[in-house]
Amino acid sequence: MVGNQRLRERRCLNENEILDIQDKYGLKISKQKPFLEGMRSNTLFLETNFGKKVIKIYPNNFSYDLIKFQTKVCNYMNSKGVPTPKIFSNTKDCLVTPYQDAHYIIMQHLQGKPPTLDNPKIIPWTFKGLALSLNTLSKFKPKEVYVAPEIDISLTEQLNELKEAIRRRGEGKVDPIVESYQGRLDNICQHVETKLNNLNVSKQLILGDYNSGSLLIKDGEISGILDFDLLHLQHKGYDFMHIFDIFFIDKKSKNLPLEKRVDWVKLKDSMMFYSKFDPEIVDQIYTFPLMHQVLGLRSILDIWGNYYSGRSDRKYFEEKKEFYLPRLEIPTKLGERIIETLNEGYMEASKRF
DSSP, rough: OOSSSSSSOOOOOOOOHHHHHHHHOOOOOEEEEEOOOOOEEEEEEEEEEEEEEEEEOTTOOOOOOOHHHHHHHHHHHHHHOOOOOOOOOOOTSSSSSEEEEEEEEEEEEEOBBBOTTTTHHHHHHHHHHHHHHHHHHTTTTOOOOOTTTTTTTTTHHHHHHHHHHHHHOOOOOHHHHHHHHHHHHHHHHHHHHHHHHHOOOOOOEEOSOOOOGGGGETTEEEEOOOOOOOOOEOOTTHHHHHHHHHHHSSSOOSSSSSHHOOOOOHHHHHHHHHHHHOOOGGGGGGGGHHHHHHHHHHHHHHHHHHHHHTTSSSSHHHTTTTTHHHHHSOHHHHHHHHHHHHHHHHHHHHHHH
C-alpha cells in the first residue's frame, strides 16, 4: 500500500495486502475492483466472506491522527442518520490500520450511483445533501481538528511557496499571466485574510470538497454522501460556493463578464432547496462572495504552485492557469447580486417553513 502524496495509483491489492486485511479484519477477499474516482486515495470495492465492503488507502502524507479524525466524523454523521458509510474497526478495535508507509480503512459499501449533471433533480439532491451534512457537522464539537496538509496552510504561506518556486525556476521562465499577477497577489491575499478575520460568524467543520460527485442516488433518493478528505473549519458558504462554478456558470461564454454568465434562477433555487433543511444559513449569506474569492485564490495558488514546483505537468497548468482568475476580485456588483439572489431564495423557501 504504497503511493505518492497527491495522486495514488488506481490498482488492485497485491497478495501481501490481501493477507494483511484478512489478518486485521478477518475478511477473505474473493473479488476486488478499483474505483476510478478521487484524486488522493486508492479506493477499491471488495467482495468478502462478510459481504460487500470498500477499502480506502490514504496517501502517505495523511497522518494516522488525521485519518482517525475523519473516520470519527464519518461515523458520527452516520449515527445521526446522514447516509455516510460506516467505518469498521479492525481486530484491535481501531478504525485506522497502518501498513508500510500508508494507512487504510474498511468501510460499508453503499448502493447507488452518482447523479449526472443533466438530471432535473441534481440541484435538489446536491443542496439537500449539503444542508444535512453541514447541519450535522455544526453539532460535532471535537477537542482538536486535524486537516489535510493542502488545507493546513494559510493563503499567505501558500503565496510564499509560489514565490519561492518561481524564484527557483529563474527569470524568463514565468508565464506572462502569472507574471502579471505576481505583484497584485500580495494585496489580494492580505485583503482576503483581513476580511476573513473580521467576520463575526463562527466557523464550523465543513466538507471542503463537496459537489454532486460526493453523492450516491438510489431509487430517486440520496443513498450516500462521500468524501471527507478535506474536512476543516470554515464558514458554511465555502462548501456552497464550491459548487457555484459547476452549476451556475455558463462555460461556453468565456468572453462575457462573470455576472452575465451566472444562471441566477438556478442559484436562487439552490438556496430554496438548501434552506429547507438549514434555515439558520440566512445569517451567513453575506459571507458567500468572500468564500467564493477564497476558493478562487486557493485554487490559483495551488495550480500555479504545483506547476512551478514540478508537481504537475504543463498541460494541466495551461488548461487551468486562468480558470479561477475571475474569482480573485469579486466585483461589488457581482457580490451584491449573489447575496441578493440567495436572500430571495431563502425568503421564498421561508414561506413554506
